[in-house]
Amino acid sequence: MRALPKFLAAVLFLGALSSAQTSPYADAGIGVNGLGFQSPYYDADVGVDWGDHRPTFFEAEVGADTANPNGLNNGATFRAEGIVMWRSTPHWRLGGGIHFSDLFTSRYGQDHVWPTLGAMFEENWFRLNAQLLIPTSPTALVGPLFDMRTHLKKRFYLRERVGIYWYVTDIVPSSRRASAVADFGVLYVFR
Numbered sequence: 001m002r003a004l005p006k007f008l009a010a011v012l013f014l015g016a017l018s019s020a021q022t023s024p025y026a027d028a029g030i031g032v033n034g035l036g037f038q039s040p041y042y043d044a045d046v047g048v049d050w051g052d053h054r055p056t057f058f059e060a061e062v063g064a065d066t067a068n069p070n071g072l073n074n075g076a077t078f079r080a081e082g083i084v085m086w087r088s089t090p091h092w093r094l095g096g097g098i099h100f101s102d103l104f105t106s107r108y109g110q111d112h113v114w115p116t117l118g119a120m121f122e123e124n125w126f127r128l129n130a131q132l133l134i135p136t137s138p139t140a141l142v143g144p145l146f147d148m149r150t151h152l153k154k155r156f157y158l159r160e161r162v163g164i165y166w167y168v169t170d171i172v173p174s175s176r177r178a179s180a181v182a183d184f185g186v187l188y189v190f191r
Contacts, residue, residue, distance in 0.1 A: 022191065023049040027159050029185020033067045041067035043183055045079075057085040057093055057120070059129075065183075069103075077103045083131070085120050093120040099133060099145075112140050125151040139168040142176075149187060157187040 026046045032039040045063030060082045068075040083097030096118055102111035118131035129147040143165040149157045161183050166176040 023052065024190045025049070025187055026190070027185045027187035029159065029183050031065070031067070031161075031181065031183025033181045034179035037067040037069055039067075041065050041183075043067075043185065055087045057083075057087070057095075059083045059085075059097075075104055077101060083116070083118065083129070085118070091122055093122070094118070095120075097131070099131070112136075114140065116145075133163075133165075141165040141167050143178075152186075155189045157189065159185050159187040 024046070025048070026044070028042070028044045030040050030042055033041060043063060043065035045061055047059060047061030047063075049057070049059050051057040060080075062078070062080045064076050064078050066075075067077055078101070080100045081097060083095060085093035085095035088094050096116045099114045099116055100111070113136060114133040115136070116131040116133055118129060120127065120129045127149045131145045131147075133141060133143060133145060135142040143163060145163040146161065148160045148162075150160075151157055161181075163181040164178070165180070166178050168176055
């Protein structure tokens, strides 16, 4: 678990070295969760992108949301991600990274780490980042996570994240069920 904080610190340090290429951002939104969690939930994130105009692109993000398992109302989920993408064409990047999620409630805590493979499409006003979460245990979520950003005005963007996951339930541990998570928000880029 110590690798994730070191990775995030390295990405932030690299971003600080090249402030002209650094784009810190923050967003807030509302979402729905089909994984047995209460809906709607609220989320907030802060992050930094580095290298928009370079061959190598880094992104680091941390956030939290109020999604609670059904029947509980006192938990929060903390998330972090780090990705590295390399430009393959003028509009496409390929790469991967790591996602981390930790659910805190009064009854239990649950954390997961997923390595990812991904692709990113960029146009002047639009960006789509598609990541495949690779499970590290037989019961972990598996599936694609899409992060879309559409330019609204000046430094504001509409952000939509959609995850389509297969997961193992406690009821039938040998089979996987499909579900989805979607959140919508407004993202502000500080630079």
